[in-house]
Amino acid sequence: MEHLYMDLRPWVCHEAACEYGNDPFHSREDWIHHLALQHGFDSGWHSIECPFCLEPTGSGKVMIVKHLSNHMEEISLASLPAGVDSDSDDESLSIASEHLESAEAKQNLPGLGPKAINRIHEHILQPLLAKPTLKDFEPIVLGVPRQIRSKEIICLRDVEKALIFYAPERTKTAASYFDFCLTSILCIQATVEYLSTHEQTRTEDRPYSNGYFIDLRDQILEYGRQLYTAQDSSKDVDVDAKDEIKLIGGIAETGRPAELVRVTKDGNHISMATGKVIDVEAPVIPSLSEQQEDEQEILNSMARRKKNPPPEELAPKKCREPGCNKEFKRPCDLTKHEKTHSRPWKCPFPTCKYHSFGWPTESKMDRHINDKHSEAPVIYECLYKPCPYKSKRESNRKQHMTKAHGWTSDLV
Structure with a gap:
């Protein structure tokens, strides 16, 4: 009976004013998650008046879920035809068998662990759902937990693909596409350090790095420009949901501009920016890339070691x-x-080069914003009056007072 309900998908939101409308949820778990997240059931599963029978549901998660789901499942079963011929039965059994084999194969995949799932919820899904301007993309974000449970998503790269690949389906303007994709990239970039290597990417995937994120962001910007110029066009792009999305090339990888592509069933690589088939085997001339490093904090680190650390x-x-x-x-x-x-701390001003290049620490980003972008920057004046010295940086003030006035930290 369970696989029948998975086909019928009887679970819909009972709230008439819900923005999700009458669209059915893919699973019972997705429906329950929606009730908790969107309608406040998680804070207390108090009894409500059932919209189907107008009777109290009873208090508690189990009681409410059972009461509402029983009504919806009964309605869906009542809509089935009275009789089904043997051919249909055979076909249904065949389809069910295929679903079972596919499910068994997915169960053998190494899924994400509880800690990794919590990090993805905390650093990616919750921030995306909390941003009001991304309301149009909410169904994509809400679909991620289901894909994790079914093992369609088994690593962070799969989360990235699930968000960015389906974004065009919900895009109304180039600006909204930029907003969703670039916010998603920042959230993913902030999550990488919390996951192990096998939880970040599949074996055959390009690993996460600063160069990868720069290439991905550049391609998102290029595709967004294409959307902007084509907003008045009625031309539709034929996208198969089974197509794979990949980022190929990139200045940091091959010296050639990155391409966000769809890999079709016949093996063609189609650029998401131009819609044209591209030759991934075309020879390129490798280029040198400059990388700025800041090792001073590591050299100055004075953390103590354990007395007898294990060999690992x-x-x-x-x-x-x-x-x-x-x-x-x-x-x-x-x-x-x-x-x-990775330089994960990005300047929030889009025209600044550090908006994409970023800073290795939050304190350096804050100092940069105060120095370059603040309309009323914090000014540190010399404490030895009437000395006129002042600076935007406290470290510079301390250095000045030490050299000019003999100041030491003991005087604080």
Whole structure:
């Protein structure tokens, strides 16, 4: 009976004013998640008046879910035809068998662990759902938990594809596409460091790095420009939901501009920006890429070691950035170093070069914003009056007072 309900999909929101409308949910779990997230049931499953029978549902999650779902499942069963011939039965059994085989294959995949799922909810899904301007893309975001449970999503790269690949279906303007995709990229970039390597990407995927995110962002911008110029056109793009989305090339990878492509069933690579088939085997001339690193914090780090650390802690930790061969003895040093590649703290001003290039630490981003963009920047004046010295940076003021006035931290 359970597989029959999966086909009928009887679960709809009982709230008449709900923006989700009468669209059925893919599973019972998605429907329950919607009630908790969108209608406040999670804070307290109090008894309500059933919209079907007008009787109290009873209190508690189990009682409410059972009461409402029983009505919806009965209605869906009543809509089935009275008789079904044997051919239809055979066909249904065949389809059910295919579904079962597919489900068994997915169950053998290494899914995301509870901690990784919590991080994805905390750093990606919740921020996207909380942003009012991204309301049109809510169904895409709400579909991610179901895809994780069914193991359609088994790593962070799959989450990225689920969000960005289906974004054009919900896009009304180029601006909304930019907003959703670029916000998604920032959320994904902030999540990478919390996941293990196998939870970040599949074996055959290009690993996450600063260069990857720069290439991905550039291609999103290019595709958005194409949307902007085509807003008045009625031309539709034929997209198969089974097509795979991939990022190929990139200045940091091959020296050629990155292309966000759809890989069709026949193996063709179609650019999402131009809609044209591209030759992924075309030879390219590798180009040199400059990388700025900031190792001062690592050199100045004074964290103490354990007296008798296990051997695995003493093993060198290698940087995961392609082309970087640096190794570090401590995980904290590796994390700090890798942030000099990913530079996750982005300047919020779109015209600033650090909007895409970013900073390795939040404090450096804050200092940059105060120095370059603040209309009323914080000014640090010399404490030795009537000295006229002042600076936007507290460190500069301390240095001045030390050299000019003999100031020491003991005087604070």
